[in-house]
Amino acid sequence: MTGRTGLSRGVLLVGAGAVLAGCGSGQSTLSPHSGAEHSITTLWWVMFGGACVGLAVITVLLLLGWIRRNRASLPFGGSERAATRLVVGLGIGTPIVLLTALFVWSDVFVIRSTAAPAPSSTAMTVHVIGHQWFWEIRYDGGEASTANELHIPVRTRVVVVGTTADVVHSLWVPELNRKIDLIPGRTNRVLLYADRPGTYLGQCAEFCGLQHAHMEIVVVAEPRARFEQWLHGQEATAAAAAGDRLRLFMTKGCADCHEIRGTPARAHVGPDLTHVASRSTLAAGTIPNDRVHLTAWLRDPQQAKPGTKMPQLPLAARDIDELVAYLEGLK
Amino acid sequence: MRSRTERLELIWHERPGLLGWLTTVDHKRIGLLYFFTTLVFFGAGGVEALLIRTQLAGPNGTVLSPEAFDQVMTMHGVTMIFLFIIPMTTGAFGNYLLPLMIGARDMAFPRLNALSYWLFLGSGVFLYAGLLMRKGPDCGWFCYTPLNTKEYDPGLNADFYALGLIFNSMSTTAGALNFIVTIFKLRAPGMSFNRMPLFVFAMLAVSFSLIFALPPLTTDLVFLELQRKVGFHFFDVVHGGDALLWQHLFWLFGHPEVYIIILPAMGIATSIIPTFAKRKMVAFPLVALAELLVAFIGFGVWGHHMFATGLSIGTLVFFAAASMMVVIPSTIQIYAWLFTVNLGRPEFRAPLLFIGGFIALFVIGGLSGIMFAAIPFDQATTDTYFVVAHFHFIIFGAAVFPILGGMYYWFPKVTGHMYHERSAQASFWVTFVGTLLTFFPMHIVGLLGMTRRVYTYHAGFGWDAYNLSETIGAFILAAGLLMIFANLLWSRFRGPPSGPDPFFGGTLEWTTASPPPPYNFPVIPTVTSPYPNWDRAQGELVLDLDHGHETPATTVRDGHLDEILKMPSESGWPIVLALAVTVLFIMLLTAHFVVAGIFAGVAGCVLVAWHVHEPAEA
Numbered sequence: 001m002t003g004r005t006g007l008s009r010g011v012l013l014v015g016a017g018a019v020l021a022g023c024g025s026g027q028s029t030l031s032p033h034s035g036a037e038h039s040i041t042t043l044w045w046v047m048f049g050g051a052c053v054g055l056a057v058i059t060v061l062l063l064l065g066w067i068r069r070n071r072a073s074l075p076f077g078g079s080e081r082a083a084t085r086l087v088v089g090l091g092i093g094t095p096i097v098l099l100t101a102l103f104v105w106s107d108v109f110v111i112r113s114t115a116a117p118a119p120s121s122t123a124m125t126v127h128v129i130g131h132q133w134f135w136e137i138r139y140d141g142g143e144a145s146t147a148n149e150l151h152i153p154v155r156t157r158v159v160v161v162g163t164t165a166d167v168v169h170s171l172w173v174p175e176l177n178r179k180i181d182l183i184p185g186r187t188n189r190v191l192l193y194a195d196r197p198g199t200y201l202g203q204c205a206e207f208c209g210l211q212h213a214h215m216e217i218v219v220v221a222e223p224r225a226r227f228e229q230w231l232h233g234q235e236a237t238a239a240a241a242a243g244d245r246l247r248l249f250m251t252k253g254c255a256d257c258h259e260i261r262g263t264p265a266r267a268h269v270g271p272d273l274t275h276v277a278s279r280s281t282l283a284a285g286t287i288p289n290d291r292v293h294l295t296a297w298l299r300d301p302q303q304a305k306p307g308t309k310m311p312q313l314p315l316a317a318r319d320i321d322e323l324v325a326y327l328e329g330l331k
Numbered sequence: 332m333r334s335r336t337e338r339l340e341l342i343w344h345e346r347p348g349l350l351g352w353l354t355t356v357d358h359k360r361i362g363l364l365y366f367f368t369t370l371v372f373f374g375a376g377g378v379e380a381l382l383i384r385t386q387l388a389g390p391n392g393t394v395l396s397p398e399a400f401d402q403v404m405t406m407h408g409v410t411m412i413f414l415f416i417i418p419m420t421t422g423a424f425g426n427y428l429l430p431l432m433i434g435a436r437d438m439a440f441p442r443l444n445a446l447s448y449w450l451f452l453g454s455g456v457f458l459y460a461g462l463l464m465r466k467g468p469d470c471g472w473f474c475y476t477p478l479n480t481k482e483y484d485p486g487l488n489a490d491f492y493a494l495g496l497i498f499n500s501m502s503t504t505a506g507a508l509n510f511i512v513t514i515f516k517l518r519a520p521g522m523s524f525n526r527m528p529l530f531v532f533a534m535l536a537v538s539f540s541l542i543f544a545l546p547p548l549t550t551d552l553v554f555l556e557l558q559r560k561v562g563f564h565f566f567d568v569v570h571g572g573d574a575l576l577w578q579h580l581f582w583l584f585g586h587p588e589v590y591i592i593i594l595p596a597m598g599i600a601t602s603i604i605p606t607f608a609k610r611k612m613v614a615f616p617l618v619a620l621a622e623l624l625v626a627f628i629g630f631g632v633w634g635h636h637m638f639a640t641g642l643s644i645g646t647l648v649f650f651a652a653a654s655m656m657v658v659i660p661s662t663i664q665i666y667a668w669l670f671t672v673n674l675g676r677p678e679f680r681a682p683l684l685f686i687g688g689f690i691a692l693f694v695i696g697g698l699s700g701i702m703f704a705a706i707p708f709d710q711a712t713t714d715t716y717f718v719v720a721h722f723h724f725i726i727f728g729a730a731v732f733p734i735l736g737g738m739y740y741w742f743p744k745v746t747g748h749m750y751h752e753r754s755a756q757a758s759f760w761v762t763f764v765g766t767l768l769t770f771f772p773m774h775i776v777g778l779l780g781m782t783r784r785v786y787t788y789h790a791g792f793g794w795d796a797y798n799l800s801e802t803i804g805a806f807i808l809a810a811g812l813l814m815i816f817a818n819l820l821w822s823r824f825r826g827p828p829s830g831p832d833p834f835f836g837g838t839l840e841w842t843t844a845s846p847p848p849p850y851n852f853p854v855i856p857t858v859t860s861p862y863p864n865w866d867r868a869q870g871e872l873v874l875d876l877d878h879g880h881e882t883p884a885t886t887v888r889d890g891h892l893d894e895i896l897k898m899p900s901e902s903g904w905p906i907v908l909a910l911a912v913t914v915l916f917i918m919l920l921t922a923h924f925v926v927a928g929i930f931a932g933v934a935g936c937v938l939v940a941w942h943v944h945e946p947a948e949a
Binding site: 026027028029030036037039040043044047050051054055058059061062064065066068069070071072073074075079080083084086087088090091092094095096099102103106107108110111113114115116132166167168170172174178179180181183184185186187188201203204205206207208209210211212213285306307 | 396397398401470471475476477478483568573574575610613614617639640641644647648651652655658659662663664665666667669670671672673674675676677678679687690691694695698699701702704705706707708710711712713714715778779780782783784785786787788789792793
């Protein structure tokens with residue numbers, strides 16, 4: 001018995017230490033960077049403390065049962081009646097008091113920080129539309145449209161309006177707030193607010209098919225001026241493209257799915273590529289956005305992300321080089 | 332003149348050999364069929380678990396393709412819930428032990444009991460046929476719409492899932508009805524409601540839960556098949572359907588299901604603890620009430636699986652409050668168990684060790700479960716590995732540990748041999764360490780942002796070491812389980828004879844021989860306490876029923892002798908009916924609706940023949 005309890009306590013302590021050290025991974029609920037996430041993290045640590053006490057009580061009782069295995073009485077004297085009273089007190093009384101306290105704190109007060117923000121309380125609206133397997137991102141009141149990389153101004157209340165184009169997805173950026181499910185026919189809202197400039201990672205949390213694992217989102221929080229500059233850039237149509245390369249894009253199949261604003265490519269199946277070169281990753285965080293990976297991606301998307309809706313097109317090596325050069329120019 | 336036991340032997344004799352097993356209606360033999368079949372599925376589910384853990388041992392694993400991972404992950408969940416834990420606890424433990432514990436000679440409906448088993452076998456083979464054809468269910472065990480619709484799941488994968496589970500529910504429903512009637516009517520004279528063993532209370536609660544929980548699931552699955560095969564629009568938003576309807580119906584089944592999974596385990600714990608603590612359960616009526624209450628409140632908490640779906644705040648708060656309430660019946664039981672151990676002179680043999688492990692793991696899983704009733708925390712951690720950790724502490728720790736302890740505990744009863752004690756205790760420690768090492772780190776990776784059901788992950792999130800430990804733990808756990816089964820297998824042939832009552836247990840199964848004869852009890856026992864083996868009745872009523880294939884029926888509340896029931900003999904109809912139903916489901920799967928209709932007719936004819944052709948009693 002000593003071994004068992006000692007072990008479970010040990011694992012708990014190691015676990016707690018590791019969690020503390022785990023900050024800065026970019027996707028941890030325990031390194032909060034917003035008021036809402038701070039309140040969730042506080043809630044966790046308080047509950048974790050309570051859970052340790054609860055487990056300790058049970059462990060002590062189990063241990064006492066083993067240590068006093070040859071004595072048929074409670075440690076503090078008392079018999080059947082005392083034990084029944086303890087069952088009522090510890091089994092009914094204590095949980096009622098503790099759970100009521102937890103309920104009032106978490107489900108009456110803390111819940112306000114994670115509830116959908118009141119419409120008038122936010123400065124900006126962003127639409128996030130889940131797709132198998134990428135995030136479409138649109139900014140209210142402008143043309144800007146991007147994918148998998150959500151820029152927000154720092155210390156600004158931004159409401160994300162979440163919907164889906166196909167199956168259920170769940171938008172979750174752990175260091176900034178709770179998650180919301182994106183469900184067909186429904187619109188859910190969540191507040192995004194970042195205390196500090198930085199890059200916050202997130203991921204689809206609801207199983208959405210083959211490439212559920214590769215549906216990552218990056219939230220970039222930056223100072224107001226830089227954000228405005230970025231948004232302005234995103235709203236612009238694509239830089240005039242070299243005619244031949246655009247023709248390749250139009251004729252080789254790319255334009256059947258993708259939009260490049262300012263060109264005849266206006267399809268909405270895959271991500272908007274108007275400023276694809278400004279993004280840090282490809283295929284929703286599957287691979288970095290550089291020449292080598294982009295080339296490999298165009299050659300065979302199914303290799304990096306098996307099942308992706310992007311088909312393997314019959315492209316000559318030279319065509320791929322031209323297309324890569326074109327896409328890399330779409331800053 | 333033959334002796335009483337010779338007469339009973341003759342009356343209750345079933346045919347020998349394979350044919351005997353195929354036509355048996357003896358609850359003990361059906362229990363054994365369930366036991367070995369569910370063990371095979373447990374093995375399959377375990378191999379799936381090891382495949383998952385191997386794939387996730389490090390970042391960018393390539394053991395499984397995404398398709399294979401999704402099928403293996405889905406079948407792991409479906410297998411462990413529908414093909415292992417429920418049939419193991421109700422089908423194997425319930426079937427074998429319940430009539431023995433209440434002093435009956437069989438279940439109320441022995442042939443229905445056989446049908447339950449053959450339907451279960453059919454549904455399990457049906458589900459695994461999908462996986463073996465690489466068309467297994469691949470949408471997760473709760474298979475959310477619209478991912479389960481034809482548009483996003485064009486193969487037969489989701490059809491195997493939906494039809495397989497409808498099929499499986501038929502078996503479980505028949506079993507649950509049988510348990511309810513058996514518990515209400517077949518208790519030995521004197522076993523009034525308040526003298527029922529706690530295991531029987533748990534089985535009663537489980538059976539009622541199943542009866543009410545399975546219809547929402549079946550409705551959901553029928554809607555899905557109608558949408559997939561015939562073009563209805565129940566979940567189709569474009570045509571006025573509702574995608575969230577699936578989730579509501581699923582969890583209206585899915586949460587009671589959690590208590591269905593762990594209540595029998597609690598029943599096993601309440602059987603083992605008094606035996607080894609050598610005293611009656613503390614606060615017995617409270618524990619009995621708590622078992623029933625858990626099942627009841629369990630129906631009001633399904634919404635806590637949907638806290639991130641955008642339900643209104645009022646709805647969220649209601650379900651959070653209900654979820655906190657359901658904690659209380661569990662805390663009552665935990666303290667009652669602990670104080671029973673403390674008040675007794677416990678002997679920490681292998682079965683009690685497993686129950687000690689169960690209490691520790693159940694408390695950890697329960698404490699993390701309470702956290703999900705704190706809505707904002709749930710909204711952060713739902714669908715992460717934190718949830719995976721939580722429900723494995725409950726499902727593996729709280730449900731499977733008592734099953735394993737129960738295997739050791741009742742092994743002498745079933746086989747007449749003792750298991751090997753020292754190696755049984757060693758197997759406990761290996762299993763316990765493996766369990767903690769596998770499932771505890773999942774809490775941490777969940778908090779660090781790892782989501783559920785990913786077939787791979789990138790390095791650099793701080794998850795790698797925890798995932799590796801989980802994988803190592805999974806193999807240690809598998810080794811522990813193999814030690815248990817090796818012990819039982821060895822003991823079956825080499826274990827010393829156990830005698831009828833090696834542990835001096837309190838309930839009726841210990842009053843008869845090991846293994847019990849086909850008629851269970853030479854003389855129907857009379858009961859004056861929940862622990863009749865400890866408080867032997869001063870026999871005023873001797874009921875031997877040794878002239879017919881009979882068992883006594885008693886009144887529902889007070890357990891007064893009511894009438895003598897003629898029990899049906901062995902029959903081939905249950906397996907034939909199950910076969911017809913299996914073909915029916917295969918035809919539904921492949922959309923041969925006319926042939927399916929024909930086989931529905933065949934099944935109907937079999938049912939008629941079953942009831943017309945009632946052989947005369949020997």
